Amino acid sequence: MTIRLGTRGSALALAQAGHIRDRIAALGEPCELVTVTTAGDVSRASLAQIGGTGVFAGALRSALLAGQVDLVVHSLKDLPVAPAPGLVVAGVPDREDARDVLCARDGLDLASLPAGSRVGTGSPRRHAQLVDRRDDLEVVDLRGNVDSRLRRVTDGELDAVVLSRAGLARLGRLDAVTEVLPLDTWPTAAGQGALAMEVREADVDPSGPVGRVVAALTDPAARDAASAERRVLGLLEAGCAAPIGVASVVDEAHAVLWASVHRPGGGERLDRRREVDFTADERGAALALAADGLAADLLAAGAAELAPLGASS
Structure with a gap:
């Protein structure tokens, strides 16, 4: 069998x-x-207008359900938290660096950009983070692939863009990076840097070829960490327009x-954190409990009054 990998x-x-x-x-x-061509690939409208990052996943999931492909690979941060009926995110391979980066003209970092500089991003989270850090910047809505975004800086249309390091x-x-933004002060999208391998429910069994390769490629620590980050979003009922950053650092026996x-648009934020110790076989459950506590802390502090929660996407 030749495994058909949708992308x-x-x-x-x-x-x-x-x-x-x-x-x-x-x-x-x-x-x-x-x-597979997705709605997000052909529309130039902002992500919030066309339905959020989930627009990238819909066509891939349809192709999987229709039997046109056997496995799809998503950027996990672009995958809606709610599962798709008949499909399973069966594995997460080893994860890239989850941090955001600034790519600016003349080697500038965020602190040294002149007042009034134009900084591009298509992310409501990054928009709010930029305003919270530098309310004297002009944040410009941005779509397009990585090369086209970087070209808007080299062509002088923008002074900088914020992108995923991964x-x-x-x-x-x-080589385009002029500053790496630290996770402890600039948490990124839940699951950023991780890939999701999604399959039909019938193909999860590792006795079959699809389930076997997904199991072999899965990094359990990356899977558990990304799952905990996405669990926070799910518990907050955070949709595509909610400017929320979630991050984690996980080692052999401890996680933050x-x-x-x-x-929305910046100007006010809530920050909360949870730490947990665990043994190797408890990691997934311990991270899930930490996610539960973190979401409860945020809601108790007024997160639902601050950001648009309760969204379906």
Whole structure:
């Protein structure tokens, strides 16, 4: 059997899926990429207008349910928290660096950008974080692939853009980074830096070829950490327009999970964190409990009054 691996057609999506295809092939299973066009790839409207990051997942999930592909690879941060009927996120491979980065003209960092500088992002979270850090900047809504975003800086249309370090690393474009934004003060999207391998429920069983390769490629620590971050979003009922950052640091016996909830457009934020110790076989359950506590702390502190929670996406 040749495993048909579904992916979006952007350069980043193809790079990510190609990495998984090569790892599947190294396990001795034939694998081919199948490119699927999504609504997010053809629309130039802002993500909030067209339904949030979930627009990238819908067409891939439809192709999977229709039997056109056997496995799809998503950027986990783009995947809605709610599961899709008939499908399972069966695995998460080893995770890239989850941090955001600034790519600015003239080697500038966020602190040294002149007042009035134009900084591009399509993320409500990054928009709020930029305003909270530098309310004298002009934040510009931004769509397009990584190269087109970077080109708007080199062409002088923008002074800087904020991007995911993981995406730049996968494309070999870390040379564009002028500042790496630390997770402890700039938490990113839940699951950022991680990939999700999604399959049909019937194919989860590791006795079959699809379930076998997904199990072999899964990094349990990355899976548990990303699941805890996404659990916070689920408990907050945070939709695509909610400017919320969630991050974690997990080692062999200890984890820190933290989150920031922002007022849309910036100007006010809530920060909370939870720490937990565990043994190796308790990691997943311990992180889930920390996520439960973190979400409860945020709600008790007024997160629902600050950000648009209770959304369905």
